[in-house]
Amino acid sequence: xxxxxxxxxxxxxxxxxxxxxxxxxxxxxxxxxxxxxxxxxxxxxxxxxxxxxxxxxxxxxxxxxxxxxxxxxxxxxxxxxxxxxxxxxxxxxxxxxxxxxxxxxxxxxxxxxxxxxxxxxxxxxxxxxxxxxxxxxxxxxxxxxxxxxxxxxxxxxxxxxxxxxxxxxxxxxxxxxxxxxxxxxxxxxxxxxxxxxxxxxxxxxxxxxxxxxxxxxxxxxxxxxxxxxxxxxxxxxxxxxxxxxxxx
Amino acid sequence: xxxxxxxxxxxxxxxxxxxxxxxxxxxxxxxxxxxxxxxxxxxxxxxxxxxxxxxxxxxxxxxxxxxxxxxxxxxxxxxxxxxxxxxxxxxxxxxxxxxxxxxxxxxxxxxxxxxxxxxxxxxxxxxxxxxxxxxxxxxxxxxxxxxxxxxxxxxxxxxxxxxxxxxxxxxxxxxxxxxxxxxxxxxxxxxxxxxxxxxxxxxxxxxxxxxxxxxxxxxxxxxxxxxxxxxxxxxxxxxxxxxxxxxxxxxxxxxxxxxxxxxxxxxxxxxxxxxxxxxxxxxxxxxxxxxxxxxxxxxxxxxxxxxxxxxxxxxxxxxxxxxxxxxxx
Amino acid sequence: xxxxxxxxxxxxxxxxxxxxxxxxxxxxxxxxxxxxxxxxxxxxxxxxxxxxxxxxxxxxxxxxxxxxxxxxxxxxxxxxxxxxxxxxxxxxxxxxxxxxxxxxxxxxxxxxxxxxxxxxxxxxxxxxxxxxxxxxxxxxxxxxxxxxxxxxxxxxxxxxxxxxxxxxxxxxxxxxxxxxxxxxxxxxxxxxxxxxxxxxxxxxxxxxxxxxxxxxxxxxxxxxxxxxxxxxxxxxxxxxxxxxxxxxxxxxxxxxxxxxxxxxxxxxxxxxxxxxxxxxxxxxxxxxxxxxxxxxxxxxxxxx
Numbered sequence: 001x002x003x004x005x006x007x008x009x010x011x012x013x014x015x016x017x018x019x020x021x022x023x024x025x026x027x028x029x030x031x032x033x034x035x036x037x038x039x040x041x042x043x044x045x046x047x048x049x050x051x052x053x054x055x056x057x058x059x060x061x062x063x064x065x066x067x068x069x070x071x072x073x074x075x076x077x078x079x080x081x082x083x084x085x086x087x088x089x090x091x092x093x094x095x096x097x098x099x100x101x102x103x104x105x106x107x108x109x110x111x112x113x114x115x116x117x118x119x120x121x122x123x124x125x126x127x128x129x130x131x132x133x134x135x136x137x138x139x140x141x142x143x144x145x146x147x148x149x150x151x152x153x154x155x156x157x158x159x160x161x162x163x164x165x166x167x168x169x170x171x172x173x174x175x176x177x178x179x180x181x182x183x184x185x186x187x188x189x190x191x192x193x194x195x196x197x198x199x200x201x202x203x204x205x206x207x208x209x210x211x212x213x214x215x216x217x218x219x220x221x222x223x224x225x226x227x228x229x230x231x232x233x234x235x236x237x238x239x240x241x242x243x244x245x246x247x248x
Numbered sequence: 249x250x251x252x253x254x255x256x257x258x259x260x261x262x263x264x265x266x267x268x269x270x271x272x273x274x275x276x277x278x279x280x281x282x283x284x285x286x287x288x289x290x291x292x293x294x295x296x297x298x299x300x301x302x303x304x305x306x307x308x309x310x311x312x313x314x315x316x317x318x319x320x321x322x323x324x325x326x327x328x329x330x331x332x333x334x335x336x337x338x339x340x341x342x343x344x345x346x347x348x349x350x351x352x353x354x355x356x357x358x359x360x361x362x363x364x365x366x367x368x369x370x371x372x373x374x375x376x377x378x379x380x381x382x383x384x385x386x387x388x389x390x391x392x393x394x395x396x397x398x399x400x401x402x403x404x405x406x407x408x409x410x411x412x413x414x415x416x417x418x419x420x421x422x423x424x425x426x427x428x429x430x431x432x433x434x435x436x437x438x439x440x441x442x443x444x445x446x447x448x449x450x451x452x453x454x455x456x457x458x459x460x461x462x463x464x465x466x467x468x469x470x471x472x473x474x475x476x477x478x479x480x481x482x483x484x485x486x487x488x489x490x491x492x493x494x495x496x497x498x499x500x501x502x503x504x505x506x507x508x509x510x511x512x513x514x515x516x517x518x519x520x521x522x523x524x525x526x527x528x529x530x531x532x533x534x535x536x537x538x539x540x541x542x543x544x545x546x547x548x549x550x551x552x553x554x555x556x557x558x559x560x561x562x563x564x565x566x567x568x569x570x571x572x573x574x575x576x577x
Numbered sequence: 578x579x580x581x582x583x584x585x586x587x588x589x590x591x592x593x594x595x596x597x598x599x600x601x602x603x604x605x606x607x608x609x610x611x612x613x614x615x616x617x618x619x620x621x622x623x624x625x626x627x628x629x630x631x632x633x634x635x636x637x638x639x640x641x642x643x644x645x646x647x648x649x650x651x652x653x654x655x656x657x658x659x660x661x662x663x664x665x666x667x668x669x670x671x672x673x674x675x676x677x678x679x680x681x682x683x684x685x686x687x688x689x690x691x692x693x694x695x696x697x698x699x700x701x702x703x704x705x706x707x708x709x710x711x712x713x714x715x716x717x718x719x720x721x722x723x724x725x726x727x728x729x730x731x732x733x734x735x736x737x738x739x740x741x742x743x744x745x746x747x748x749x750x751x752x753x754x755x756x757x758x759x760x761x762x763x764x765x766x767x768x769x770x771x772x773x774x775x776x777x778x779x780x781x782x783x784x785x786x787x788x789x790x791x792x793x794x795x796x797x798x799x800x801x802x803x804x805x806x807x808x809x810x811x812x813x814x815x816x817x818x819x820x821x822x823x824x825x826x827x828x829x830x831x832x833x834x835x836x837x838x839x840x841x842x843x844x845x846x847x848x849x850x851x852x853x854x855x856x857x858x859x860x861x862x863x864x865x866x867x868x869x870x871x872x873x874x875x876x877x878x879x880x881x
Contacts (some may be wrong), residue, residue: 045439060776084778092776099769104791113787117779149273151522152298162777181297181466186510186518208439211512 002072003033004202005090005170007057010066012049012226026052027063027226034170037196039203041217041234043210048223050206051095054172057204058092091168095175097155101147107158108143114162128165136161137191153184157191164195170202177212189215259460260286260309260428265321265331267301267308274527278304279484282321283552286428291451291461293471293492296481297507299523302464305481306430310348311338325428344374347421348430353413357405364390364401367420374424389419393449411442418446422453429454430462435470443467447474468511472496480504483523483534486552490570500555500572503535533575545575553577618872621865628859632676639670643826653847660847663838671826672851678827679856682743682812687804689747691754695790695797698758703766703785713759716752724749725811732820739822742815746808754800761793768792795870802867806860813856828852 012027026049034040034057042050055061057068059075068075070086078086094100101110111132115125133140136157147155156176163171173192177185193216195201205216213220214234222230265282268275279301286292294302307313309323309330323330325346330338342348350356358366367389368382377385387401393415395401405413414434421429434450435443451474454461465471471478471492478492480501488501499505509517521538524530530537532547539546552571631638640658641647646665653660659668701712728745735741765771766789774784809828815821816829819837823830831852835841840848 058776060772087778092773094769094773096769100773102770102774102788102792105787113779113783114777117777117783153522159773162773166777182468182510183297183507183519184522186516189516190518209512215512215516 003035003069004071005034005057005204006069007032007053008067008069010053010056010063010068012052012056012061013064025226027056030066030223030228032221032228034202034204036169036202037200038219039196039205039217041213041220042204042206042223043208043213043220044223044229046208049226050223051174053223054092054174054204054206057170058090058172059087060092088166089169090172091163091166091170092172092174093156093159093163093176096179097152097159098147100159101155103147106144106146107150110147110158111143111162111165114165118165132161132165135164135195137187151184152180153188156180156184156188160188160191160195164199168201170204172204172206174206175208176205178207178209185212192216256287256290258285259288259325260462261322261324262286262305262309263322263324265305265308265319265323267304267313267320268318269314270316270318276526277484277529278317278526279308282481282484282486284479284486284489286460286462288427288460289455289458290477291454291463291475293463293465293475293478294481295465295468295471295478297466297523299483299526300481301484302481303432304484306348306432306462306464310342310346310430311335312348343370343421343426344424345426346428346430347424347426349417349421349432349434351433351436353417354405354410356417357413359405362402362404363395363408363416366405367416367423370420370423385423386419389423390416392453393419394445395419411438411446414438415446415449418450418453422450422457422459425457426459428460428462430464432464433466434463435465435467443470444473450474468496468508480507483529484526485534485573486571487535487573488571494570500570500577501535501574502539502541502576506538506540533573541576543575550575618865618869621862621869624858624862625866628676628680628855628862631673632680635673635677639667639673641667641670643667643670643674650845659851660845662834662840662848668831668847668851671831672828672855675826675828675831675852676855678739678825679809679812679829679859682739682827683805683809683859685740685743686746686750686808686812687801689744690750690804690808691797691801692751693747694751694754694800695758695793697751697755699762699785699789699793701755702759702762703781703789705763709759712755716755719749720752722749725814728811728815729818729820732815739812739825739827742812742821743808746811750804750807754797754804757796757800758793761796762789765789765792798870799867802863802870806863809856809859828856 008031010027010030011025014024014026016022016024030053032040042053044050052061056063059068070078070090073082075083075086101107105113108129111129112125115122115128120128129143130140133142138154138157138161142150142154142158147158150158160176176192177188180188189212192203196203203216205213207213217234219231219233221228262282262284265279266277267279268277282301282305284292294305296302304313308317308319311331311333313319319331321331325341330341333341357363361369364383364386367386368379371377371382371385372379383401387398390396390401395412395415405416408416418431418434429450431450435447438446447470450461461475463471463475475492477490478495479486479489480495480503481487482503488495488499488504490500495504496508499508503519506517506519508514510519519538524534524537532549533539533542536542536546550573552573555570555572555577643666645667647657647661647667649661649663649665651657651661653668657667657669659672661667662671697712697716701709701716724746727749728742731745732742771784771788774788812821812827813829813832816827817833817836819833821827821830821833829852832849835845835849835852838848839845
């Protein structure tokens with residue numbers, strides 16, 4: 001299958017200091033591929049550059065060298081409309097769920113601003129929001145609350161829902177469940193799997209927990225000191241669990 | 249796991265502890281009718297998810313809750329109700345007889361005092377030990393926890409990693425040989441292997457001094473490895489208490505069973521729904537909306553039922569029941 | 578908010594938890610901890626409101642037109658509660674009308690300073706790099722200028738008017754707000770939701786004004802309030818030095834006239850004590866409000 005997002009020999013070097021420059025090689029020669037409907041797991045000890053790699057693939061940070069290809073086109077050579085399409089198609093969900101939402105904006109406002117940015121006519125907002133909430137398993141009661149008043153799991157669902165509004169093709173998940181309780185973690189992971197099945201999303205799952213990676217990913221990459229030390233395929237479990245029916 | 253079998257007398261008895269907070273949104277019932285017994289030399293784990301009230305229970309025992317908390321019930325230690333003591337008495341007990349280790353070690357340590365001094369200070373101030381003697385004891389304590397050498401003693405907390413600071417906190421709390429240690433999420437922020445090491449060391453020191461450990465954690469596997477008995481909390485109530493190993497092998501309460509199924513080892517099977525509001529909790533069993541075995545009678549709050557023959561009492565071979573809060577038993 | 582009209586959305590949801598203003602009022606009026614501090618801040622708020630009312634309703638409140646001349650050198654009492662000055666103007670009326678001028682100058686200067694400072698701080702903190710260097714360089718240059726002497730010099734050369742004073746103060750005082758806002762922006766910028774917003778593709782402008790700015794308001798507001806106080810004192814000082822606008826009556830000009838026309842020497846306390854007291858009280862109430870705002874923000878954050 002054709003890879004939707006590909007990294008070729010990506011490296012990132014941090015330089016600091018004016019006269020006596022200190023070089024720190026955060027990433028060295030990373031190459032990987034993400035395919036629709038499949039998950040690649042990224043593991044490694046903290047500080048090994050996993051989040052940085054995720055940000056580079058999402059287009060938030062730029063590598064010092066190497067090439068990123070999206071749907072066959074190289075990032076540096078894209079024109080404006082292609083770049084916009086890339087930005088929408090590759091999204092990132094961050095680790096701290098409450099931190100991803102502005103604490104001063106109600107959930108409704110946080111969602112509305114995304115809808116406004118997507119230039120969806122305001123008449124359709126109610127409808128679109130309702131469908132999105134249903135997809136991530138949240139009730140409309142949450143809309144008038146603030147991030148500080150809802151649980152971490154619900155925050156993570158809102159963050160995920162906002163990302164889904166952009167109809168992405170790739171989602172980079174940076175430790176999506178490490179700040180969550182066990183039962184919520186199970187719910188979110190199953191939700192992610194369901195979404196992948198229904199929407200054909202490609203995931204890059206960054207996690208330090210090997211059991212999470214084994215549950216979700218078909219391929220595992222281990223980063224150490226900025227370099228790939230291991231690349232293997234995992235046998236993904238098919239979970240015997242229930243579908244997450246979320247009432248509240 | 250503790251291997252002390254000698255004396256199984258209870259050292260701390262919590263009876264019907266209820267805590268509620270006044271907030272702008274209403275009264276939050278953080279804990280309701282929590283009752284359990286901690287025996288001498290045992291490790292009891294209070295297990296549950298965020299918001300179930302386990303940290304609140306620990307803080308309330310030590311009278312460390314903020315002003316807007318209302319506490320009812322009794323916490324009997326050495327024949328006295330801790331909740332009724334005044335601040336002066338409480339501050340005598342805190343640290344020397346009951347020690348509490350908090351979650352964020354880097355925040356709990358004084359950044360401008362050297363690590364060795366902070367640990368030794370406990371002995372100097374509380375027990376009036378001589379400076380040299382205190383430093384020696386501190387040195388021993390820290391080496392036992394893996395922080396060896398004079399150089400480490402003279403460093404400041406900011407030079408240590410989170411895990412090392414956690415060990416310093418543990419040393420500072422255990423140096424006075426308290427009879428009860430309350431550890432609130434001691435392994436949070438530590439990597440798997442390091443957490444195991446630190447907990448093993450804690451268990452070793454605890455066994456040596458014969459102290460009891462009340463462990464508060466959301467990590468079920470840690471609870472199983474370290475504790476003798478486990479109390480599972482949901483929405484401010486204890487729903488099951490018994491021997492840890494046995495709860496894992498045969499959970500009785502539907503919530504415990506569902507929670508164990510969420511574990512990675514069992515395939516991340518989710519529990520449908522989410523926990524109820526703590527401001528307006530449902531009357532009757534709080535787990536009913538999500539329980540696969542719920543029925544009509546669950547609309548009334550069940551009491552703790554003792555299921556015979558499921559557990560052995562701590563420190564002896566007599567069999568006592570497992571306690572479950574469910575109409576099924 | 579619309580969601581309140583839908584059924585199934587619990588009343589507690591929107592009414593209590595959603596409304597921030599309600600939370601502020603509840604925090605101010607509720608019997609929580611720090612009751613005394615809240616009472617003090619309530620006093621500050623009331624004082625402030627009474628000054629504002631005095632300024633807005635000067636026409637109705639003042640017993641006479643301050644420009645009309647009555648018998649001069651009258652002692653306080655009788656028809657003229659605070660007496661009259663050497664020109665025969667009723668002092669109480671002067672005081673009430675003076676509120677307008679002093680308040681306007683204070684607000685205008687503070688507003689100009691705060692807006693400029695906020696914009697500079699936000700841009701410098703968000704974009705960092707070259708933008709930051711340039712903006713902070715400009716800030717440093719402005720910081721080097723001695724403010725009151727410059728105002729005095731310019732006021733001496735140009736036609737004195739209180740608008741000029743206000744603009745000048747605004748143009749020089751934005752620097753400290755800029756620094757404070759910049760450091761807060763640097764902090765807020767690293768938050769997860771700003772990164773998430775960038776990932777979602779929002780424009781920088783949108784992020785700065787809807788994500789960063791609301792989270793820096795609690796730093797800007799106290800500075801704004803304190804700027805009002807400083808501006809008012811500066812205006813009083815300048816008027817006292819005779820560089821203010823002699824055609825407008827402000828508290829500062831009242832004190833100036835009291836001084837130059839022999840009020841101090843002759844001990845006509847009703848000439849200078851009352852405007853001085855007004856200035857002091859106003860500054861005090863503004864400071865109390867700033868204090869209350871900070872306290873409320875702390876409580877609010879603790880609740881969360």
